[in-house]
Amino acid sequence: MTKRRMAIATVALLIANFMGGLDATIVNTALPAITSDLNGIRLIGWISSVFLLGTAVTTVLWGRVGEVIGNKLTFQISVVLFIVSSLIGGLSTNMLMLIIARAFMGIGAGGMVSIPFIIYADLYENPAERARALGWVTAFYTLSTVVGPLIGGWLVDTLSWHWVFFINLPIGIVSLLLLQFSYQEGARATNQTRFDYLGSGMLITTLVVLLFASDAIATNATQALILFIIGLALMVVFYQVEKRQSNALVPTELLKDWRIQSQNVIMFLINGFFIGYSVYAPMWSQGLLGTNATLGGLTQIAGSVLLLIGTRYTAHLMGKLPYKRIVMIGSFSVLLSALAMALATQFAPYWWLLVSGGFNGLGMGLSFTPMQVSLQDGVRRELISVSTTFGLLFRTLGQTFMSAIFGAVLSLSTASQVGGRVTTHMINQLTDASSARTLPQALLPQLHTILFNGIHLIMVTGLVLVVVAIVINLTRKEPVKQPR
Structure with missing residues (x-):
């Protein structure tokens, strides 16, 4: 392949990576509007959790499909599945239809996340060139998390929440066409290993x-x-x-290694709080402070920027400090974020959310790179791949399960407080600034209190998760770096 075709193929994969990262933040920004329109506060947690579950459980399976039919075709199938499901999601008229669409979007995303890394290895045999390409992957994903809230808020305010799904169609089609006409897959070696x-x-x-x-x-x-x-x-x-x-999917040798698995548990717990902030900070902004969707989405910006800064600075720290100490610094930063949200009153100002999000993003950026490297360096060469994949699974599951649990917490809290003239439908309307204007003014203080109590309980639960993660990090032993 010529350098020009390699560059175009790389751009095609980066566009798909950008689309996957965009979905992570743009949908969260639209959740208040979706909740209000589809009367879906009871099922709000499923919108994120079913997507994440679909991604988590299919990532390794897409890799197997790529071995059979080729990575290029496998990637294209996953992108087509993602954009078709996005179209159905945008056309959804009820929560069940949207949740089913999100499940298939997650399945498609599993291929979009995993297959490009295999194609990069084919495109860039030189390790240094491949490292530069993977650096662009991080840059594009971070860019998508920064602009996602802005785009999501603008789409909701200007058009409707449906367009946070429709936007995936042109992006996905461009990625498919660029890869189709630029990347020629080489002959595949037959893999005799039993799956x-x-x-x-x-x-x-x-x-x-x-x-x-x-x-x-x-x-x-x-x-x-x-x-x-x-x-x-x-x-x-x-x-x-x-x-x-x-040829086990997850060798029991890895499952029994607490030095490795303790880090996976830490990632599960911290990601649990991360998804809680990502989903409910925009709802706090719109439902309690009365901001529009754009400002609701901007609650994620400080975290996205400091996530990038934390990730970049971690590489510098890893040459000077033990990995465990870097993780502790990052965990304490997340703890400050969780404390800020748990201690916030109903009348906390908008900037309080921004500061909390900043500590959250910085802590995430500092914590996960050293743990990811440790997951690889602390196992035998034969287990590097499965250890890496299993760590990715734990991070995703932390967001998946806690998203569902937080949704249940909000639903239970709301149900225990409504009654009389106040209904659950009113709480749904309150979460979106535009529909909140139609609510009876006399009931707004009571409605604000009900919503605050629910979100506050979520943030307290998230604080407990972070504290447990810090305790585990304090007591665990670092994996012994294995010879290569």
């Missing part, structure tokens, strides 16, 4: 059952408990299955 279909099926089943258990907290505690017990039983079965597999 762990049984382990994959067990893992997906376990995660889906646990997600339903998380959501059922809001409606039926008994059902949630039963599903949770079933999920734990399936986890035991999954472990026993993997013990007997010669």
Whole structure:
């Protein structure tokens, strides 16, 4: 391939990466408007959680498909699935239709996230050139998280929330066309390694059952408990299955290594608070402070910028400080964010949300790079790939499950407070500044208090997650760097 064609192919993949990162923030900005329009405060957590679950459980499966039909075609199928599901999401007339569309968007995103890294290895055999290309991946993703809230807020204020999904169509089509006419895939080597279909099926089943258990907290505690017990039983079965597999999806040697898995648990917990802030800070801004969707989205900007700064500065720190100490610094930054949200009153100013978001983003940027490197350096060469993938799974699951649980917390809190002239539908309307204007003025103080109590409980729960993460980091031992 010529350098020009390689550059165009890289741009095609970067555009898809930008689209995936854009979705992470642009939809959160539109959630208040979606909640109001579709009367969906009860199911709001599913919009994020089902997308993240679809991404998490299919990432490794898309890689297997690429081995069979080729990475180029696999990537294109995943992008087509993503943009078609985006179209359906934008046309949704109820929450169920939107949630189903989001599930398929997540499945498509699983391929969009994983396959490009395989194609980069084909495009750039030289490690230095490949590293520069991967640097652009981080830059494009960070750019998408910065502009996402701005674009999302503008679309909601100017057009409607439907366009946060429609915007994926032209972006995805451009990516598909550029890759089609620039990238020529080489001959594939046949992979004789048997794929762990049984382990994959067990893992997906376990995660889906646990997600339903998380959501059922809001409606039926008994059902949630039963599903949770079933999920734990399936986890035991999954472990026993993997013990007997010669080519296990997740080797039990890795599962039993607490020095490695403690970092995955930390990432799960901190990502849990991260998704709580990302989803409910815009709702706080619009529902309690009365801002428009654009300002609601801007609550994410400080965090996105400082996330980039934290990530860049971490590389400098890693040559001077132990990884565990860097993680602790990052965790304390996230703790400051969680404390700010948990201690905020109903009348906290807008800038308070920005400061909290800034500490959150900086802490995330400082924490995860050293843990990701440690997950790779602390295992045998043969386990580097699965350790990396399993760490990605934990980060995604932290956002997936806590998104569902936070949605249940808000639903339970709201249901326990409404009554008389105040209805749940009014709370739905309150979360969007435009529909809030139609509410009875005399009821606004009571409505604000109900919404504040729900979001405050979410932030207190997030604070507990961060504290537990810090305790684990204080008591854990770092993995021993393995010889290469």
